[in-house]
Structures are given as C-alpha cells and as structure tokens.
Amino acid sequence: MNNIPKEQTKLGLLIKDFETKNKISFKPSRAFYNDLSIGQKRFWQIINGDVYPDTKELNSICDYFNADARDFIK
Numbered sequence: 001m002n003n004i005p006k007e008q009t010k011l012g013l014l015i016k017d018f019e020t021k022n023k024i025s026f027k028p029s030r031a032f033y034n035d036l037s038i039g040q041k042r043f044w045q046i047i048n049g050d051v052y053p054d055t056k057e058l059n060s061i062c063d064y065f066n067a068d069a070r071d072f073i074k
Helices: 008-021 030-036 038-049 055-065
Strands: none
Touching: 008 038, 008 055, 030 038, 030 055, 038 055
C-alpha cells in the first residue's frame, strides 16, 4: 500500500509556519477550541481539507494565528 502524502492545506501550512516561528509543537487544548468556537473534530476536518471553514471560523482562525483571511481564499 502506497503512503502518498495528501496535499497540505493552507491551514496546515499556517500551523507549520506557526510552529517554526514559535519553536513549539502545536498541540491545541480544550481552551483553544473553546476560544475559536470550533469543535475539535471540525477543526481537524478543516486542517485536512475535508471541509471549508465558514466566515466565523475563518475569522477566528486568522485572529488566533495572526493571519490574513485573503490567504485562504482560492
């Protein structure tokens, strides 16, 4: 069975950049999910590219990671 890596999503790349800049491993806590008002399952579906974030979720993610929402629009 081939393990072909899935294309990295923009959020996945943002998290990798966050980890590199802050020299930490991103391990979200329950408080993180509560602050973003995004459930754990939903957040990982967004990271994996299974679903797209709605406007509120996108704004929360961009605020947390200090990112520009325009970077997420195709």
